[in-house]
Amino acid sequence: MRPLKIPKPTVKRLAIYYRCLTKLKETGIDRTSSKEMADALGIKASQVRKDLSYFGEFGKRGVGYDVDKLSYKLKEILGLKKNWNVAIIGSGNLGYAIANYSGLEKNGFKVVAAFDIDEKKIGRMIIPGVTINKFSEMSSIINENSIEIAILTVPAHESQNVADALVKSGIKGILNFTPSSLSVPENISVEDVDFVISLKSLTFEIASFNDNE
Amino acid sequence: MRPLKIPKPTVKRLAIYYRCLTKLKETGIDRTSSKEMADALGIKASQVRKDLSYFGEFGKRGVGYDVDKLSYKLKEILGLKKNWNVAIIGSGNLGYAIANYSGLEKNGFKVVAAFDIDEKKIGRMIIPGVTINKFSEMSSIINENSIEIAILTVPAHESQNVADALVKSGIKGILNFTPSSLSVPENISVEDVDFVISLKSLTFEIASFNDNE
DNA sequence: TAGATTGTTAATCGATTAACAATC
DNA sequence: TAGATTGTTAATCGATTAACAATC
Numbered sequence: 278m279r280p281l282k283i284p285k286p287t288v289k290r291l292a293i294y295y296r297c298l299t300k301l302k303e304t305g306i307d308r309t310s311s312k313e314m315a316d317a318l319g320i321k322a323s324q325v326r327k328d329l330s331y332f333g334e335f336g337k338r339g340v341g342y343d344v345d346k347l348s349y350k351l352k353e354i355l356g357l358k359k360n361w362n363v364a365i366i367g368s369g370n371l372g373y374a375i376a377n378y379s380g381l382e383k384n385g386f387k388v389v390a391a392f393d394i395d396e397k398k399i400g401r402m403i404i405p406g407v408t409i410n411k412f413s414e415m416s417s418i419i420n421e422n423s424i425e426i427a428i429l430t431v432p433a434h435e436s437q438n439v440a441d442a443l444v445k446s447g448i449k450g451i452l453n454f455t456p457s458s459l460s461v462p463e464n465i466s467v468e469d470v471d472f473v474i475s476l477k478s479l480t481f482e483i484a485s486f487n488d489n490e
Numbered sequence: 491m492r493p494l495k496i497p498k499p500t501v502k503r504l505a506i507y508y509r510c511l512t513k514l515k516e517t518g519i520d521r522t523s524s525k526e527m528a529d530a531l532g533i534k535a536s537q538v539r540k541d542l543s544y545f546g547e548f549g550k551r552g553v554g555y556d557v558d559k560l561s562y563k564l565k566e567i568l569g570l571k572k573n574w575n576v577a578i579i580g581s582g583n584l585g586y587a588i589a590n591y592s593g594l595e596k597n598g599f600k601v602v603a604a605f606d607i608d609e610k611k612i613g614r615m616i617i618p619g620v621t622i623n624k625f626s627e628m629s630s631i632i633n634e635n636s637i638e639i640a641i642l643t644v645p646a647h648e649s650q651n652v653a654d655a656l657v658k659s660g661i662k663g664i665l666n667f668t669p670s671s672l673s674v675p676e677n678i679s680v681e682d683v684d685f686v687i688s689l690k691s692l693t694f695e696i697a698s699f700n701d702n703e
Numbered sequence: 704t705a706g707a708t709t710g711t712t713a714a715t716c717g718a719t720t721a722a723c724a725a726t727c
Numbered sequence: 728t729a730g731a732t733t734g735t736t737a738a739t740c741g742a743t744t745a746a747c748a749a750t751c
Contacts, residue, residue: 466695
């Protein structure tokens with residue numbers, strides 16, 4: 278049982294701290310401070326401490342944080358102590374790129390299945406050892422392989438239907454690359470990755486800069 | 491000259507409203523209301539009106555909004571009246587997938603150049619008509635083609651170097667798919683798209699659900 | 704006119720930051 | 728011990744929401 282409702286931005290930052298600590302570890306540094314991490318990330322030291330304080334006391338006053346220990350704690354908090362089986366839903370260019378992104382495996386995410394409607398793609402390998410399946414087999418394959426996370430890269434007009442099927446298949450979370458805002462039961466988690474919206478934030482900013490001088 | 495500092499979340503939502511209006515237009519609907527849009531997006535009507543109010547008065551009291559007119563206004567606000575030339579920096583799987591994503595052209599973004607270090611890729615086409623170039627040609631090609639936006643999909647350890655080169659080449663904004671937080675001059679805009687962080691937010695949520703019952 | 708919906712103000716809510724006692 | 732840095736409280740800042748007069 279977690280004590281409090283954790284702010285969404287805090288969760289994102291915890292993942293960023295974890296990445297930061299991993300880098301420190303690789304550099305051979307074994308002690309750090311909220312200030313050091315904050316400076317590396319361009320935020321305030323009190324923000325770092327506040328974020329961590331939701332989950333416990335991980336540092337030593339006057340000393341700082343043990344990199345290994347804090348890193349392990351964050352790994353635990355973020356649910357990364359186990360490996361996660363993921364499925365790629367929609368094996369187009371984007372699905373292919375994500376499935377083959379080395380960062381997935383490095384972070385404990387294992388692509389164990391992929392799906393597509395395109396008959397021509399069925400049977401091909403999306404990554405070595407993982408063949409692309411028909412949507413009709415989705416439910417059974419998700420169950421058999423205890424897949425909890427779906428990475429959704431289907432065309433926008435199919436996204437809600439596919440999401441419904443995923444929920445029925447017992448998936449627990451969806452990383453949604455489609456532009457649709459999905460309706461799912463409240464016990465299912467969805468994270469949206471919407472780079473066209475990000476691109477338009479960018480043009481807004483660029484256009485604003487030019488307007489303002 | 492814009493009157494106020496616009497909240498970041500507001501800008502993102504403006505882009506979402508614009509997408510919503512585009513969909514309404516396609517459906518043949520020509521009038522809407524803050525409530526209708528809000529319900530479609532799962533937010534509050536007052537949020538929609540507040541967001542729009544930063545930029546002017548676009549509706550009619552008692553009536554609502556003209557879809558065409560509001561859509562055009564948002565297009566203008568977001569800087570989308572012109573087409574943007576973009577370059578793909580790093581022509582791996584992800585760069586390839588993004589370059590070939592139909593949503594780019596549909597939204598007024600034109601991929602006019604691509605780059606990579608890998609000698610084997612130089613000269614190949616990333617999309618029909620656009621060949622992959624060496625990094626050494628980046629500066630001149632960006633200038634000659636008046637490219638203002640770079641989509642950065644290089645490996646993490648090269649990202650800052652490449653970003654520096656992009657800034658020197660006169661780029662105005664970077665859509666950053668790498669996990670590095672880039673240092674750029676304050677007149678350069680950066681938007682981060684970090685799906686591994688999103689994936690870890692997802693595992694946090696899933697793990698929390700299971701812990702809490 | 705009566706009903707509907709805007710634009711805007713004021714209230715609320717939530718997240719960030721500063722400050723500092725605790726303590727290594 | 729003196730200096731450093733935590734964990735936490737309180738203050739500040741910013742964003743969301745409710746409420747309502749204006750008005751179509």
